[in-house]
Amino acid sequence: MVQSLFLVPVILSFFILITPSRMRFYYVLALVTFIAVLSSIPACLVLFSHRAPITWNLTEIPLGSLRITIDGISSFFILVMNFAMLSGVLYSRGYLDPYARTKSPAQFALHYFSYTWLYLSMLGVLILRDGLPFLIAWELMAVSSFMLILFEAEKRDTLKTAVNYLVQMHIGLVLLVIAFLLCEADTGKMSFDALALYFSRHSNTGLFFLFFAGFAMKAGFIPFHTWLPTAHPAAPSHISALMSGVMIKMGIYGILRVLTSVQTGFYTIGVIILAVSLASGLAAIMMAIVRHDMKRILAYSSIENIGIIGTGIGLGTMGLGMHSPALVLLGFAGAFLHILNHSLFKSLLFLSTGSVYKAYHTRDIEELGGIVHKMPKTALAFLTGAMAISGLPPLNGFISEFLIYLGLISGLSAGNVYTSVILMLAIIALSLVGGLAIFCFTRLFGIVFLGVPRKEVHQEIKEADPGMLFPQYLLMFAILAIGLFPIAFFIPVAGMVSTVFHTAFITDMASTGIVLSKIAWVNILLVILVGLIYFLRQSVLNNRTVEYGPTWGCGYTAGTPRQQYTGTSYANNFAELAQPVLNTHDDFVPIREEEIFPAKRMFRNLPADAIKGVVGRLTDLSMTALKKLARLQTGNIQHYILYAFLFILGVFILLYLKLI
Amino acid sequence: MTGFLFAIMTAVFFPGVIIRVKSVLSGRKGPGILQPWYNIVLLLRKNSVLSTTSGMVFRVAPAIYLGTVLCAMALLPFPGRPSFFGLTGDFILLAFLLALGKFMFILGALDTGSSFEGMGANREALYSLLAEPAFFILFGTLALLTGHGSLQEIFNNLPLNGNNALIIGFIAVYLLVQITMIENSRMPVDDPKTHLELTMVHEVMILDHSGFDLALIQIGTVLKFSLYGGLIANFLVPASMSFLFQAGLFFAIQAGFAALIGFLESFRARKKMAKNPQFIVILITFKMIR
Numbered sequence: 001m002v003q004s005l006f007l008v009p010v011i012l013s014f015f016i017l018i019t020p021s022r023m024r025f026y027y028v029l030a031l032v033t034f035i036a037v038l039s040s041i042p043a044c045l046v047l048f049s050h051r052a053p054i055t056w057n058l059t060e061i062p063l064g065s066l067r068i069t070i071d072g073i074s075s076f077f078i079l080v081m082n083f084a085m086l087s088g089v090l091y092s093r094g095y096l097d098p099y100a101r102t103k104s105p106a107q108f109a110l111h112y113f114s115y116t117w118l119y120l121s122m123l124g125v126l127i128l129r130d131g132l133p134f135l136i137a138w139e140l141m142a143v144s145s146f147m148l149i150l151f152e153a154e155k156r157d158t159l160k161t162a163v164n165y166l167v168q169m170h171i172g173l174v175l176l177v178i179a180f181l182l183c184e185a186d187t188g189k190m191s192f193d194a195l196a197l198y199f200s201r202h203s204n205t206g207l208f209f210l211f212f213a214g215f216a217m218k219a220g221f222i223p224f225h226t227w228l229p230t231a232h233p234a235a236p237s238h239i240s241a242l243m244s245g246v247m248i249k250m251g252i253y254g255i256l257r258v259l260t261s262v263q264t265g266f267y268t269i270g271v272i273i274l275a276v277s278l279a280s281g282l283a284a285i286m287m288a289i290v291r292h293d294m295k296r297i298l299a300y301s302s303i304e305n306i307g308i309i310g311t312g313i314g315l316g317t318m319g320l321g322m323h324s325p326a327l328v329l330l331g332f333a334g335a336f337l338h339i340l341n342h343s344l345f346k347s348l349l350f351l352s353t354g355s356v357y358k359a360y361h362t363r364d365i366e367e368l369g370g371i372v373h374k375m376p377k378t379a380l381a382f383l384t385g386a387m388a389i390s391g392l393p394p395l396n397g398f399i400s401e402f403l404i405y406l407g408l409i410s411g412l413s414a415g416n417v418y419t420s421v422i423l424m425l426a427i428i429a430l431s432l433v434g435g436l437a438i439f440c441f442t443r444l445f446g447i448v449f450l451g452v453p454r455k456e457v458h459q460e461i462k463e464a465d466p467g468m469l470f471p472q473y474l475l476m477f478a479i480l481a482i483g484l485f486p487i488a489f490f491i492p493v494a495g496m497v498s499t500v501f502h503t504a505f506i507t508d509m510a511s512t513g514i515v516l517s518k519i520a521w522v523n524i525l526l527v528i529l530v531g532l533i534y535f536l537r538q539s540v541l542n543n544r545t546v547e548y549g550p551t552w553g554c555g556y557t558a559g560t561p562r563q564q565y566t567g568t569s570y571a572n573n574f575a576e577l578a579q580p581v582l583n584t585h586d587d588f589v590p591i592r593e594e595e596i597f598p599a600k601r602m603f604r605n606l607p608a609d610a611i612k613g614v615v616g617r618l619t620d621l622s623m624t625a626l627k628k629l630a631r632l633q634t635g636n637i638q639h640y641i642l643y644a645f646l647f648i649l650g651v652f653i654l655l656y657l658k659l660i
Numbered sequence: 661m662t663g664f665l666f667a668i669m670t671a672v673f674f675p676g677v678i679i680r681v682k683s684v685l686s687g688r689k690g691p692g693i694l695q696p697w698y699n700i701v702l703l704l705r706k707n708s709v710l711s712t713t714s715g716m717v718f719r720v721a722p723a724i725y726l727g728t729v730l731c732a733m734a735l736l737p738f739p740g741r742p743s744f745f746g747l748t749g750d751f752i753l754l755a756f757l758l759a760l761g762k763f764m765f766i767l768g769a770l771d772t773g774s775s776f777e778g779m780g781a782n783r784e785a786l787y788s789l790l791a792e793p794a795f796f797i798l799f800g801t802l803a804l805l806t807g808h809g810s811l812q813e814i815f816n817n818l819p820l821n822g823n824n825a826l827i828i829g830f831i832a833v834y835l836l837v838q839i840t841m842i843e844n845s846r847m848p849v850d851d852p853k854t855h856l857e858l859t860m861v862h863e864v865m866i867l868d869h870s871g872f873d874l875a876l877i878q879i880g881t882v883l884k885f886s887l888y889g890g891l892i893a894n895f896l897v898p899a900s901m902s903f904l905f906q907a908g909l910f911f912a913i914q915a916g917f918a919a920l921i922g923f924l925e926s927f928r929a930r931k932k933m934a935k936n937p938q939f940i941v942i943l944i945t946f947k948m949i950r
Contacts, residue, residue: 369773370713370773372715372716372717372771373715376715376716383717383767387760387763390759390763391756392756392759392760392763393753393756393757393760398756402749402752402753402756405749405752406748406749406752406809409749409752409800409803409809410748410809412800412803412804413803413804413807420804424797424800424801424804427796427797427800428793428796428797431755431792431793431795431796432789432792432793434756434759434792435759435788435789435790435792435793436789438759438762438763438785438788438789439785439786439789441763442763442766442767442770442781442785443782443785445767446766446767446770446771446778446781447770450715450717450767450770450771450773451713451770451771451772451773451778452713452773511748514747515747515748515749518745518747519747519753521745522731522734522735522745522753522757525731525734526727526728526731526757529727529730529731530720530723530724530727530728533723533726533727533876534720534723537719537722537723537872537873537876540704540872541708541871541872544707544708544871544872545707546707546708546709546710547707547708547709547710548709548710548711548712549709549710549711549712550711550712550713551711551712551713551714551772551773551774551777551868552711552772552774552776552867552868553774554776554857559775561773563775564773564774564775564778565770565775565777565778565779565781565782569778569779569782570778570781570782572782573782573783573786574786577786
């Protein structure tokens with residue numbers, strides 16, 4: 001009975017292709033809801049009652065047997081994913097509406113089909129433990145997301161980006177296959193469960209970092225991130241939300257899954273993860289600040305948040321090595337909560353960005369402005385997301401970042417001098433990341449939504465329709481709920497961390513619980529205080545005459561919208577400060593002395609991804625080497641026969657000399 | 661709770677003392693100690709002029725700014741007594757609450773669409789992002805030294821004996837004063853009395869606020885100053901003294917701190933705008949040497 005339930009969604013997904021286009025959205029919505037409900041039941045059971053992992057052995061399927069295991073980590077990720085998937089599909093209808101004129105129904109069918117399969121494959125990634133089925137699900141995930149990015153395949157850039165994405169995902173896949181094969185060669189089994197056996201026999205760091213590199217390709221740790229800032233902007237907005245909110249977290253899932261099998265060397269692994277994460281976070285947010293494309297900024301900020309999650313994981317892993325339950329709890333609980341939080345606020349930001357794009361047909365922040373007057377609800381959604389992602393109270397981002405900070409600070413005096421120095425550097429880096437995030441998101445929200453429009457728009461701008469706003473309200477509600485009642489989310493996560501990493505921390509959990517409940521009180525107090533002050537202001541102003549006039553112009557009354565601060569000028573002082581790292585350059589022709597009547601000029605600050613440049617140089621080098629090798633391919637059959645002959649001769653000589 | 665009340669009481673005379681010291685040092689008689697508060701009351705009773713460009717963000721920003729400062733003050737302990745919410749890691753919460761205020765303040769300035777205010781907003785964002793690590797390093801080191809994680813426990817368990825304690829105390833107070841100057845937009849970074857929009861940081865951001873809103877911001881600014889002053893006083897007042905002595909010492913330190921600011925501002929030139937980041941980064945490195 002249970003076994004056949006697993007096949008039902010798979011079979012049902014194929015009907016998407018033949019449902020009439022009028023009904024398709026509702027069918028997909030029903031199907032996604034069905035899968036969400038179906039997968040949430042075991043996940044909730046495992047997560048909220050701290051049960052042992054649930055395991056099924058599927059025997060009556062075509063290709064032999066399949067083992068399915070749902071433990072704490074899987075359940076957590078399943079629940080995070082279900083929420084994001086539902087909000088994504090709800091949003092997709094309104095967003096894809098304008099495309100109905102240019103796209104055929106078949107293309108829509110393919111889009112929704114890929115959507116469902118992205119969902120199913122991610123579920124597969126989370127519940128399959130054997131190597132081969134896992135890798136198949138992993139590959140299906142890459143392919144279905146590739147199809148989703150390709151929705152606007154008529155654009156050359158999109159095509160190029162999607163292919164680039166597919167290639168990079170396969171480099172990651174190769175690393176994973178190699179890692180699994182190493183495990184199989186030693187233990188005879190190719191599965192996550194066999195890894196523990198491998199790790200108990202061998203040095204842990206080597207294989208772990210092979211897996212880490214493979215999964216980091218998906219998660220977007222720098223320097224494996226180069227696909228991310230291009231793929232996110234190319235995809236439709238609800239797909240970007242999913243990719244950033246959920247799919248890159250599958251890389252984190254993989255890292256955590258391997259980490260549960262690691263036996264020794266926790267401290268070294270933890271320190272390296274911490275260093276890589278913080279470097280990713282810092283570099284990514286710095287690069288985000290100088291970008292001009294809304295979605296690209298959000299994509300870079302995804303890398304930054306992956307860095308924050310990684311910081312928590314690194315800290316927790318160090319805690320495992322130092323046998324410090326407090327660090328394990330604070331590090332991992334912070335990381336898990338940040339996974340949830342990031343999926344919420346990043347989805348929200350991408351969805352509201354999608355609404356802006358739908359209305360204005362551009363994502364260039366230099367052409368936008370004053371949207372808050374035209375689309376107030378979308379602006380509120382974006383503001384909520386921006387505040388949450390900057391880690392500000394009373395919203396959810398603060399809770400997870402606070403846990404990680406608390407872990408770093410309590411770890412300061414938990415170990416030796418080296419630990420203190422490492423953690424102190426981590427605190428500096430994390431606080432810089434926090435400050436930079438505030439800089440980045442005040443810029444993004446301030447330039448795009450506030451002020452006056454920087455460019456004239458000819459179409460009528462309307463607020464996003466209710467169908468698109470509804471999922472955003474859901475996300476805003478969740479963001480506020482976690483901020484005001486963090487304890488309800490902390491307890492299950494902490495319980496799960498305790499089971500998964502075999503660490504007991506009842507006293508630490510209780511004390512952290514008290515701290516979190518106090519924070520909740522401060523947050524509630526803040527909301528009430530602000531509400532009171534604002535209410536006071538309103539009631540006072542109601543009895544006064546309020547005049548309206550133009551913004552203070554220092555006596556100059558003929559200002560135009562073009563004189564406003566732009567995204568470039570806002571980022572300018574930072575870009576100058578960080579020039580050695582950012583490597584930006586200006587596209588501007590200076591006015592020459594002999595030019596009496598200067599012609600119209602453009603100024604643009606062009607950012608470059610410094611790390612991408614390094615990667616690019618490497619690929620260029622290998623390309624030149626390969627081109628030299630290509631001379632062997634002459635197209636002449638006689639040459640090929642000669643190669644074969646030389647090969648046989650070589651083998652013969654080597655055999656004769658007993659070298660092989 | 662005591663800390664909160666004492667900081668409020670300090671706020672009554674704090675700005676007045678600064679202005680008075682500055683006036684006396686420049687050879688003027690100067691206004692009364694309570695003059696800044698009379699000005700605020702006057703503003704509270706005035707009508708408002710709002711920019712037609714600005715929207716909702718501009719209108720809520722002052723309320724949020726003041727709200728965050730008040731919340732942050734509730735985290736302030738008094739020597740030997742816990743704060744209203746004595747929780748581990750409260751200095752993180754304090755920093756983030758103030759960051760929220762700044763976040764909304766910056767957005768409020770950008771909401772007017774003025775390039776002056778954009779300039780101020782952008783400078784404020786840059787300086788606070790540079791000053792934030794300094795704050796965290798300072799309290800991180802103190803947490804490491806004392807082995808505790810909340811403000812009250814840190815201040816109670818400061819090492820009081822030996823040469824080290826003297827050096828640590830001196831450096832910590834020096835840094836706290838400098839952070840206070842940056843966070844409150846005072847002299848070496850920003851000049852509250854400047855008359856040109858192009859050279860302002862904090863002042864330019866409130867150009868368009870008027871009446872009640874402006875008063876809210878000014879109250880917030882004064883309270884924020886006395887919040888930092890309270891932190892310094894907490895650092896210097898021993899926990900074991902009797903309450904009366906503590907109270908006296910607390911106010912004396914606050915008055916001294918205000919006078920020090922007035923003194924520093926009178927004799928210190930404001931740095932070139934472009935030099936400000938360097939100055940803040942130097943502070944950070946100084947802290948790391950420690």
